[in-house]
Amino acid sequence: MAIVSLQTVSKDYLTDGQPVHALDSVSLDVNRGEFVALVGRSGCGKSTLLNLAGAMDFPTAGRVMIDGVDTSTLNDAGLTALRREKVGFIFQSFQLLHTLTVFENVELPLLLAGKPNARAAARERLASVELDGLGDRYPHQLSGGQMQRVGIARALIQSPALLLADEPTGNLDTVTGAIILELLKRLTREQNTATLLATHSAEAAALADAVVRLRDGKIEEILRR
Amino acid sequence: MRSKLAGLAATLLFLNPLAAQYQTAVPGYRFEFPRDFFDHPGFQTEWWYFTGNLKSTNGRHYGFELTFFRQAVSRGSAEAATWDVKDIYLAHLALSDLDGQKFYHTERSNRAGPGIAGVSASSARIWNGNWQIQWEGADQELQAIDKQFQLHLTLHPEKPPIIHGENDVSQKSEGAGHASYYISLTRLAAMGKLEVNGETLGVSGLAWMDHEFFTHQLGADQIGWDWLSLQLEDKTELMLFRIRRKDGSADPFSAGTFVDARGKSTHLRADDFTLEPLAENWTSPSTHATYPIAWKIVISKWEIELEAHTALATQELAGKTKIALSYWEGAIHLEGHRGKTPLGGVGYLEMTGYDRPVNLAP
Amino acid sequence: MGRLFLFYRLMLRPLLLEPVRALLTILAVTLGVAVVLAIELAGTAAAGSFRASMETLAGDNDLEIMASGGVPEAVVGTLTALPYSIRISPRIEDSAVIAVTQQTLPLLGLDLVAESSSWNRSESPSLGSAESFLPAEDAMHFLESPDSIWVGASLGKKPGDQVRLLINDQLREFTVRGVYPDSNGNESAIVMDLAAAQRALHRFGRVDRILLKVPEVPSIEEWRERLRAALPAGVEIRAQGSGTDENRRMLAAFRWNLRLLSYIALIVGAFLIYNTISVSVVRRRPETGIVRALGASRGAVLTAFIGEAAFFGLAGAAFGLPVGRVMASGAVKLMAATVESLYVSSRPGSIELNAWSVTLALVIGPGVAIVSAYSLAREASLVSPVEAMARGRREYMTRIHKSRDLWFALALGIAAVVAARVPPMGGKPVFGYFAAILLVVASALAIPAFADAILSRSSRWLGKILGVEALLASQSLSASLRRTSVLVGALSTAIAMMASVGIMVGSFRETVLLWMNDRLPADLYLRPAGAPAPDRHPTVSLELADKISKLPGVAGVDRLRAYEISYDGLPATLASVDLSALRSDHRSNFFSGRPTEQVLSQIRGADAVLVSEPFTYKHHVRAGGTITLRLGATRASFRIVDVYYDYGSERGTILMDRQTMLRYLPDPAPSNLAIYVTPHATSETVQEEITEASAGYRVLVASNRDLRTEAIRIFDRTFAITYALEAVAVIVAVMGVAGALLALVIDRRRELGLLRFLGASAGQVRKQILVEAGLLGLLANFAGLALGFALSLVLIYVINKQSFGWSIRFHWPVAVLLGAISVVYLATVLAGLYPAQVAVRLNPLEAVHEE
Structure with a gap:
């Protein structure tokens, strides 16, 4: 069964009174262990699709099923719980809290979820992103690549079934970007997560199990390998 | 027979049921001087008038009037306190600048209080604040102090006091006690100084004192009076009053007194003299009362014919409120003759009841 | 114009996007300004525009004659005989309580006979238009009857109305004979003729004040000297209305402290403006950088941020004005209560929003805002364009020098201790206050x-x-x-x-x-009914005091008599008391710490006094010194034996033996009685006995505990x-x-x-x-x-x-x-x-x- 399943999903926004069709009848399934790249120009609907897939937003039409649960049936608490258990987010600009140490940043989702042994889990995740020993540093003491590794470690801390990454290499140089992509791909395998990656980069697309091309809110094509 | 206090007195007479406890002026009173110059608390109303014509060393002519009134209010319990109002002491002060055509007048009222006003035989003094008459032997020291002028005079009597009326009673209307005891010093040589508007002038002239005390006076149909004091060049004096009745006629109780050069007085009955206004009137702009300010006086049995005129028409003491009495009182000068001999003199004229009737009935 | 537009676009328009926050800031300034304004206005109404209530119907006089315990009335006679054209208005001044409303009003005894001579000229020295005051036809009759009173129009009485008045400990019926207009400056008062007032108050031999109107030349000062020569030594002649000035002086410290207290809210408001501007400075760093790069000068940046602060200040001041006016109505009641219980009986004047108060609000609002924002605005203007545009790693690149500031704080703290x-x-x-400010800054x-x-x-x-x-x-x-x-x-x-x-x-x-x-060592206390005030001393009938002292359960009675006096340009209380041995103080109540009996023995019968603690601070006197008092007609010196603690009134008190006071001021009626109960009786039963004995007198008997509670x-x-x-x-x-x-x-x-x-x-x-x-x-x-x-x-x-x-x-x-x-x-x-x-x-x- 697909971890995330978008079924003829549409999303409209009102911008200055004008409806904008961000997504138009999009259907997409992503399974565990799949590393899917979402490509297209800026504004084609990549981020909207990620937000819907991450239960951060509701579709205007159609259904979003996360691990078999229809998001539109859940209230805020239910969505929060669903996100905590199933979804990890990775951001272009890392979105680390500068006032917290690396450890604290990584364990934050666990703490928010009220789970025990956060520090041990954080240590383990940091090891998996090859950042052993940097846990007590503050984000500003890290390089960009290291910061994104922290971001990835944080996204994986709850062993989510679904990993959503929005341009994770957008703020990194090419070499570091490639390393991060490799890391993501490896972790997708190891953790058996479904990873949905919005990206501009051709390298990313080349690494993906499937490439979904979006154009003006519609899926233009899906290339599977 | 003159009074500003008339309105006040009338009110009190009307309101005060105790008026009966006061003495009235009836024949048989034994006068004694100087004691009788001072107060008679047994009578309800008492007044002292000082009027006179003065001439300053620089030749200007003035008239003055200083009057003291005492009106009994209560003769209550023996346990008196300082501020109790047993009598009201009222006083009027006026100065007529005859050459300057200016008339100043002011008034004050007080209770005796802690020595504010009073009459005292023992200290030979009549006073209301710093207006006072102090006897020094037979002479009187007059002091009157006002914002605009001050008067300091020594008054020396040239004749003994005279007592007006028949049987020493000056009858004013029908009925026993409707009368007053009426004393005058008719020829007072006045000498002293006058300060007016910052200028100090030596003055001298002739003054007249009236002192009258009584409990009842006018009748109900008597609406006012005209009164004159005349000091003539032949060293004689005349006092005349005419009481006016509602119908315009002169009351038969009008009377007068003639004092000869040696000081002997003769009572004049209403039919002994005529006192008629001449056709010279002045209408007051404030009270709209019209006063006859020139008079003809005839005493045919002594062939006296005089005309009284004033140098200052505006000598009206106008009260501003509804109740206050307005009256005209001022300096006059006289011209005429006795027999063939020309005769002049000076005097004072008082006219009441011209704005509305005076109510001085018991 | 262009700059203003730019200011609007860059500084003010963004505020509109966060209306709640902008409003909160403005509201904070509003409240700060409003409080300052309210206290200022209320202070003026309750204390500043304060006219001693006895100035009612005081007319346009120049001088006044006063003496502690009253001016001997012979002085009036002396003055009237002086060869000067002076208007002399003796007055008996006290207070009366309207029985129905419990309203306490000045009771004025005026010489209505003397005033009447001016009636027909409509220029009565005190009463203004005569006809509105006295229906002249009946005037003299009314003067004669001792129940005649005249009242202010605002009491709503009309001629012929009966009014029951509590005067000292007596309740009596009076008849309104006329009313006078009491709108402009004249408080409502009960007016009587001197004779009636004298009897109603049993005030014989003395008047409370003599008002004088002197001619224009020579000067008032010259007149004062001339007249002083004619007066006995104990009598004081001074400018009319000095009582008002004295009261104002007495209230000055109170107002001043309250005013400063009111500024605290403004200081708190200043912190908030600082915060608002600091947020604004940080948030607009990029914009600041851009406009600097586009050619704006440092001055322009400085002006823009100061302008923003000034905007908050001005807006706050504008709202603060009406709010302050409303708050003043509440404040004036509270202040009047304080003035009434601590200083002097008065009713507050009206609250007037005048040019000065408007200016005050408009200056302090923006002023505080600009001062608090200045350093921030300067900091913003000093940032280089490049630095500003490079978005900071953190939003709050705060330049805080914690330890340096801590040293400053320490230094200021030390300075505060010195100050x-x-x-x-x-x-x-x-x-x-400087020390307090230093402490606030240090903190x-x-x-x-x-x-x-x-x-x-x-x-x-x-x-x-x-x-x-x-x-x-x-x-x-x-x-x-x-x-x-x-x-x-x-x-x-x-x-x-x-x-x-x-x-x-x-x-x-x-x-x-x-x-x-x-x-308060006694068991029971008795005073005349009617609201107490520090400057009013109604008396208890002497007969009642004697009667009470003979009651079976009463061991002793201390009679206290107090007078309102003027000492060295300030109001004070002069009191005397029986120094009975019944006082059993637990602790010394004196600066010297000596036992009470030892101190009292030194003033018994002697020309010696005790003074209260506030008195020593106001007049810089101390135990061992002497003070000279004008008592009636005499001037006498008294040795200060000791200073006692007194928290009952902020005005100073001079206390002497009753026998000593009676030598100078012979009126024996006491103001209060302190009653000691015999060991065999209870204060409850004695209180009942006293209540019974005082039938016909209006007095209040309070137990020791009641008094404390009160x-x-x-x-x-x-x-x-x-x-x-x-x-x-x-x-x-x-x-x-x-x-x-x-x-x-x-x-x-x-x-x-x-x-x-x-x-x-x-x-x-x-x-x-x-x-x-x-x-x-x-x-x-x-x-x-x-x-x-x-x-x-x-x-x-x-x-x-x-x-x-x-x-x-x-x-x-x-x-x-x-x-x-x-x-x-x-x-x-x-x-x-x-x-x-x-x-x-x-x-x-x-x-x-x-x-």
């Missing part, structure tokens, strides 16, 4: 270090106890240390003020309670205004917390949004904001209590001592403080509710993706 030791200037504790400078120390040490620990939200909250506060410090500064200043005044009042209250144990009730009422001022300052501070948290939420919306991505629930976001509010409140409470303690020492030992001269023992009013602090704390947390709600409603998608 507190400087004597008063012109009777005002200028340096005391503001120490707060960053303090907050940082606490937060950095406690955040992990907090996180463990209260959860990750607390950790985040604490981290967020310590990350934006400047903002945190400013908020803690504002709130702690308000709390400090509240705590310090609370400690002072609490200490004072405790001191008074202790003092009353000694001062005294404390008056005490509490007196300080109501200070509580009100504190409350406003706290409200301003709490509003500031709300506004600042709102800014914090908006500035951190990205972070808050992220938390939602990371699995935070709405509740967790709310909790974080509330914990921040709670932490701010906690920090402010700690800092505020510490500062408040220091300030209370300054208040008690410097400011109070120098302004009022009271010795107050320090006392912690624990319950009151705890209660107040809890309320403030709760309010602070509640202030976080709205910002928390805003945080919850933020759209995390927009927040995170906004770049």
Whole structure:
């Protein structure tokens, strides 16, 4: 069964009174262990699709099923719980809290979820992103690549079934970007997560199990390998 | 027979049921001087008038009037306190600048209080604040102090006091006690100084004192009076009053007194003299009362014919409120003759009841 | 024009996007300005425009003659005989209570006979238009009857109405004979003729005041000298209305202190403006950089930020004007109550919003705003364009020099200690207030270090106890240390003020309670019915006092007599008392610490006095010195044997033996009786006996306990205004917390949004904001209590001592403080509710993706 399943999903926004069709009848399934790249120009609907897939937003039409649960049936608490258990987010600009140490940043989702042994889990995740020993540093003491590794470690801390990454290499140089992509791909395998990656980069697309091309809110094509 | 206090007195007479406890002026009173110059608390109303014509060393002519009134209010319990109002002491002060055509007048009222006003035989003094008459032997020291002028005079009597009326009673209307005891010093040589508007002038002239005390006076149909004091060049004096009745006629109780050069007085009955206004009137702009300010006086049995005129028409003491009495009182000068001999003199004229009737009935 | 437009576009328009926060800032300034204005207006109405009530119907006189205990009436006769054209108006002055309404009014005995001579000229010296006052036809008749009174038109009486008046301890019926207009400056009063007043008050031989109108030349001063020569030694001649001036002088310190207290709310407001502008400066760094790069000068940037502050100040002032006017109505009641119970009986004048008060508001609003924003604006203008455009790593690149500021704080603290030791200037504790300000500034400078120390040490620990939200909250506060410090500064200043005044009042209250144990030794106290006031001394009939002393259960009666006098240009109370041996003081009530009996034996029958503590401070006298008093017609010198503690009245009191006073002022009627009960009787039964014995007299008998309760009730009422001022300052501070948290939420919306991505629930976001509010409140409470303690020492030992001269023992009013602090704390947390709600409603998608 697909971890995330978008079924003829549409999303409209009102911008200055004008409806904008961000997504138009999009259907997409992503399974565990799949590393899917979402490509297209800026504004084609990549981020909207990620937000819907991450239960951060509701579709205007159609259904979003996360691990078999229809998001539109859940209230805020239910969505929060669903996100905590199933979804990890990775951001272009890392979105680390500068006032917290690396450890604290990584364990934050666990703490928010009220789970025990956060520090041990954080240590383990940091090891998996090859950042052993940097846990007590503050984000500003890290390089960009290291910061994104922290971001990835944080996204994986709850062993989510679904990993959503929005341009994770957008703020990194090419070499570091490639390393991060490799890391993501490896972790997708190891953790058996479904990873949905919005990206501009051709390298990313080349690494993906499937490439979904979006154009003006519609899926233009899906290339599977 | 003159009074500003008339309105006040009338009110009190009307309101005060105790008026009966006061003495009235009836024949048989034994006068004694100087004691009788001072107060008679047994009578309800008492007044002292000082009027006179003065001439300053620089030749200007003035008239003055200083009057003291005492009106009994209560003769209550023996346990008196300082501020109790047993009598009201009222006083009027006026100065007529005859050459300057200016008339100043002011008034004050007080209770005796802690020595504010009073009459005292023992200290030979009549006073209301710093207006006072102090006897020094037979002479009187007059002091009157006002914002605009001050008067300091020594008054020396040239004749003994005279007592007006028949049987020493000056009858004013029908009925026993409707009368007053009426004393005058008719020829007072006045000498002293006058300060007016910052200028100090030596003055001298002739003054007249009236002192009258009584409990009842006018009748109900008597609406006012005209009164004159005349000091003539032949060293004689005349006092005349005419009481006016509602119908315009002169009351038969009008009377007068003639004092000869040696000081002997003769009572004049209403039919002994005529006192008629001449056709010279002045209408007051404030009270709209019209006063006859020139008079003809005839005493045919002594062939006296005089005309009284004033140098200052505006000598009206106008009260501003509804109740206050307005009256005209001022300096006059006289011209005429006795027999063939020309005769002049000076005097004072008082006219009441011209704005509305005076109510001085018991 | 163009610049203004630019100013609008860059500075003001952004404010419109956050209307709630802008409004909160404006509201804070509004309240600050309003409080200052309210106190100013109310002060003027209750104390400043204060005309001694006895000036009613005083007319246009130049001079007045007074003497302690009354002017011998012979003086009136002497004056009237002087060869000067002077208008002389003797007056008997006291008070009467209208039985039905319990309203206390001045009772004036005027010489209506003398006034009447002016009636027909409509120029009565006191009564103005005569006809409105006396229907002249009946005037003399009315003067004659001792029940005649004339009253002010505002009482709503008409001629012929009967009015029952309580005069001293007698209730009598009076008849209204006429009314006079009492609108402009003339208070409503009961007017009688001198004769009636003299009898009603049993005041024989003396009048209270003689008013004089002298001619224009020579000068009034020259007239004063001339007339002085004619007067007996004990009588004082002075400018008319000096009583009003004296009262104003007496009230000056009270007004001054209240005025300064009112500025606290404004200072708290200043902190908030500082915070608002600081947010603005930080947020607009990029814009600042861009406009600088586009050619704006440093001056333009400086002007823009100062302009923004001035905008808040002006807007606050504009709203503050009407709000202040409304608050003044409430304040004037409270102030009038204080004036009435501590100083002098008066009714407040009308509240007038005049040019001065409008100017005051318009100056202090923007003024405080500009001063508090200046350093920030300067900082913003000094940033180089490049530095500004490069977006900072953190939003709050705060330039805080914690340790340097801490040293400054220490230096200022030392300076405050020095300033507190400087004597008063012109009777005002200028340096005391300076010390207080230094302490406030020192505390503001120490707060960053303090907050940082606490937060950095406690955040992990907090996180463990209260959860990750607390950790985040604490981290967020310590990350934006400047903002945190400013908020803690504002709130702690308000709390400090509240705590310090609370400690002072609490200490004072405790001191008074202790003092009353000694001062009120008798079992029962009796006074004439009618509201008491420090400057009114109605008397009890002597017969009643004698009757009571013979009652079976009564062991002894002390008769106290008090007079309102003027001493050395200030009102004072002159009192005498039987120095009976029945007083059994537990402790010495004297500066010397000697036993009571020893002190009293020295003044018994002698020309010697005791003076109260406030008297010594007002007149710089001490035990061992002498004072000269004008008593009736004589001038006499008295040795000051000792100084006694007195918390009953702020006006000074001179106390002498009853026998001594009677030698100078023979009126034997006492003002109060202190009654001692025999050991065999109970005070309840004796109280009943007294009540029975005093039938026909209007007196109040109070037990010792009643009197204490009443005294404390008056005490509490007196300080109501200070509580009100504190409350406003706290409200301003709490509003500031709300506004600042709102800014914090908006500035951190990205972070808050992220938390939602990371699995935070709405509740967790709310909790974080509330914990921040709670932490701010906690920090402010700690800092505020510490500062408040220091300030209370300054208040008690410097400011109070120098302004009022009271010795107050320090006392912690624990319950009151705890209660107040809890309320403030709760309010602070509640202030976080709205910002928390805003945080919850933020759209995390927009927040995170906004770049």
